Amino acid sequence: MTIDITPIGIDPNWWRQALVYQIYPRSFADANGDGVGDLVGITEKLPYLKELGVDAIWLSPFYPSALKDGGYDVADYRDVDPRIGTIAQFDTMTAAAKEAGIKIIVDIVPNHSSDDHVWFQAALKAGKGSPERERYIFRDGLGPNKDQPPTDWETFFGGSAWDPVGDGQWYLHLFDTSQPDFNWDHPEVREDFLKTLRFWGDHGVAGFRIDVANACTKDLSGDLPNWKEVTALSEQMVAGTLPEDTHPFLDRNSVFDVYREWRKVFNEYNPPLTAVAEAWVAPHRKHLYAAKDGLGQAFSFDMLMSDYDPVSFKKIITESLEHATASGSSTTWVFSNHDVIRHATRHALDIKPDNYREATRKYLLARGQDPKVDVELGLRRANAATQLILALPGSTYIYQGEELGLPEDVSIPDEERQDPTFFRSPGRDVGRDGCRICIPWVADAPNMGFGPGAAPHLKQPEVYKQYAVDVEDKDPKSTLNFYRKAINLRRELQGAEELVWKSDTPDVIHFERPGGWQSITNFGKEAIALPEGKVVVTSGELVDGKLPQDTTAWVVPA
Structure with a gap:
């Protein structure tokens, strides 16, 4: 049976060069005034997103959760957190988005559940050796009293990766203690996620973003390496020098069996559901996650991880396009x-x-005091870099608030922080709350227009008033209006997924796309002449008709 979820004529390959806008639901828009963003708030802001020019919205988790990791501790994969909305409100939002020409992508978290999940609670009650515990990863502790963890492994958030349950057994959690890892060798786990995919497919979603897609399947047989050895394996994995299936819990080939099963479900819908993998792996492994019989697409984080450097950017672009072609x-x-x-x-x-x-880490730890930042420089570079990637073949993902030029908030008091990374690694990492601050919609309204009642769960700093949507909407030179213009022009200009390099100058990234339009980014200190044609959008003002440093321009044939 094939389920038709879109009107006739929709391109099944819409995702290949889509503009996807990520929404962190709790921090986007609060319609009911409880201080937490919700689905009704998202629905009310769809006209804003349509004007921005987005093709799809990716929703970070909105499922029932104790919020011990910002919603990535999921208690029920087939429901909506009552603080965020209801299934009926989800359906209303999806229908309204469809009317606006915007597709919905939802986050799926397959590596782990919340410790509040009914399966994990059943596992705790059932005891050692029970079928209920087989759905997760339980191991006997070490030592005569079994009071030592099975290994010395640490979590991605800091602290031990094992927690005791009081009967001599410990459970594995690669993230917070509230996030026990599933056992993906268990058929019930696999079948239940197929049910979840169909549930949201039947509720009209167009696709999924797969959280920690490279960590689901594991090999914990035999003698396990210690943490020092695991760390070395992880470094080799990212560097691309690790032999396949060497790491005990990352980037194992068995995970592709899972995603081939998922692809069969995706293909039950017309057009097929899409998926994109969050997989922090070596570049030459990404195509395995993006395979046609698997998830179909994988995030490229190389630009995100790179310093602001033209040589690095060009190398990443070239290699990323090659890897995409391979898959x-x-x-x-x-x-x-x-x-x-x-x-x-x-x-x-x-x-x-x-x-x-290292400098970015120190900046956050020092609460922005050391090293200093040049706010104007950062925004100029960010806009130039964004316009650069908008011109490239492929899809672009933007994160809520970046279209306003929002800076990281480094002023959050410790007592108001929510990220488990902060609590599990004191003095080493302040966590991710600074990029999750609630959106400022109206500068002079209560809560900067985020919601009409209670204070936002992550309050905006005073400086955010100058970035509010109503302020930027009125300013033709604002970051918001720059994004609107560039995104909508991108939709008009996009053609075949090809480019031709036009310059070998180290300080310039210059290429031409099908149709003859060109993108030029100047990283050098000297302003440069632009090619002949009509300049249709720039990330900053030209100087005497030339392109200054840290600026991108698009030029179309005259």
Whole structure:
């Protein structure tokens, strides 16, 4: 049976060069005034998103959750958190989005559930050796009293990856203690996720973003490596030098069996549902996640992880397009999301490339005092870089608020933080709350227009007033109006997924797309002449008709 979820004539390959807008639901728009963003708030803002020019919305988790990890601790995969809405409100939002020509992509979290999930609660009650515990990863502790964890592994958030349950057994959680890892060798786990995919497919979603797609399946047989050895394996994996199936819990080939099963479900719908993998793996492995018989697309985080450097950017673009060709997929381009420091701030750190990541970490830990940031420089670079990726073949993902030029909020008091990363790694990581601050919609309204009642769950700093939607909407030179113009022009200009490099100058990235339109980004100190044609959009003002440093221009044939 094939389920038709879209009107006749919709291109089944719409996702290949789509503009996808990520919404972190709790921080987007609060319609009922409880301080938490909700589905009705999203529905009310659809005209804003339509004007922006987005093709699809990706919703971060909105499922029932204790919010111990921002909703990525899912208690029920087939329901809506009552603080965010109801299934009926989800259906209303989906229908309204469809009317606006906007598709819905939802986040699926397959590596782990919440410890409030009915299966995990049943596992705790059933006891050692029970079928209920087989759905998760339980192991006996070490030592005569079994009071030591099975391994010395640590979580991605810091602290031990094992927690005791009081009967000599411990459960594995690669993230917070509230997020026990599923056992993907168990048939009930596999079948239940197929049910979840169909549930949301039947409710009109166009696709899924797969959280931690490279970590689901694991091999915990035999003698397990210690944490020092695991860390070395992880470094080799990212560097692309690790032999296949060497890491005990990351990027194992068995995970592709899972996604081939999922693809069969996706293909039950017309057009087929889409999926994009969050997989932090070596570049040469991405095409395996993006395979046609698998998820179909995988995030390319290389631009996001790179310093602001033209040589690095061009190398990443070239290699990413090659890898996409190898999989038959299209490349994804992204600079910001709910997990990383906003790129308007990241690119404001005017530092040497070899110290880039360390400096950003120190900046957050020092609450913005060291090193200093040049706000204007950061926004100029961020807009130039964004216009660059908007011109590239493939899909572009933007994160809520970046269209306003929002900087990272580094002023959050410790007592108001929510991210488990902060609590599990004190003094080493302040967490991700700074990029999850609630959106400022109206500068002079209560709560900056986020909601009419209670204070936002992550309050906006005073400086956000100058970035509010109503302020930027009136300013023709604002970041918001720049994004609107560039995104809508991109839709008109996009053609075949090809480009031709036009310059070998180290400080310039210049290429031509089918139809003869060109994108030029100047990273050098000297302004440069533009090619003949009509300049249709720039990320900053030209100087005497020339393109200045940290600026991108698109030129179409005259």
